[in-house]
Amino acid sequence: MQLPPASCLPANERRRSGPLARLALAVADEACAHAGVRAADMRGVFASSNGDGAVVDSILSALSTPEGEVSPTQFHNSVHNAPAGYWTIGHGSLAPAVALGCFDWSFAQGLLKAAAECVVENTPVLFVAYDLPIPGPIGKVRVSEHSFGCALVLHPHPAPAGLCVLDVTHDPGRIAHDAPACAGLRQLAYANPAAAGLAVLQQIASAQAGEVHLASQPGSLRVMVQPC
Helix, strand or coil: CCCCCCCCCCHHHHHHCCHHHHHHHHHHHHHHHHHCCCHHHCEEEEECCCCCHHHHHHHHHHHCCCCCCCCHHHHHHHCCCHHHHHHHHHCCCCCCEEEECCHHHHHHHHHHHHHHHHHHHCCCEEEEEEECCCCHHHHHHCCCCCCEEEEEEECCCCCCCCCEEEEEEEECCCCCCCCCCCHHHHHHHHHCHHHHHHHHHHHHHCCCCEEEEEECCCCEEEEEEEEC
């Protein structure tokens, strides 16, 4: 997949940023543009199950050599909140930005965190979910296929016409997970942790009212979608 350059970043940071950060920034910038919000003002919730697996694989490979030398840039990018950090740098943002890693439940937990923050703080929140395949030995244990990223701008007030209302509820006692109806999307949803939210995205895109359940250990997340 050809990722666009992180155009919001200064030249030095743009050179240092890796594919994972570029994926996160690309979908985040697109969501803010479509929502008509100023990126610098947005609180952010960034969710990734794998983090930057390519960087971790590179660091572990370097440590296994006699020299054991690790690139400072690689170490910088190995931190799980690196994409969130690039976002705040690129847009000169002083708003809070949280990075979550919750295994296969990262999309659901990230959406729950973003929705809760949106309501409690009474302010728009940017939610970004993204994961890339992991190369090397780790990728044979933690198998993720394809690349996937998505972003939503959540607003606490009634949505304008053409958007939709999300009602997000966590049920710790019920285990349920809905897959997308489309076979191709269903395959992707099980192949990439961030794509676990495709059923929600498909429900939003359908412009029809509906209910979607996402696995969210413990229990599940119920997302009610109501078009405006």
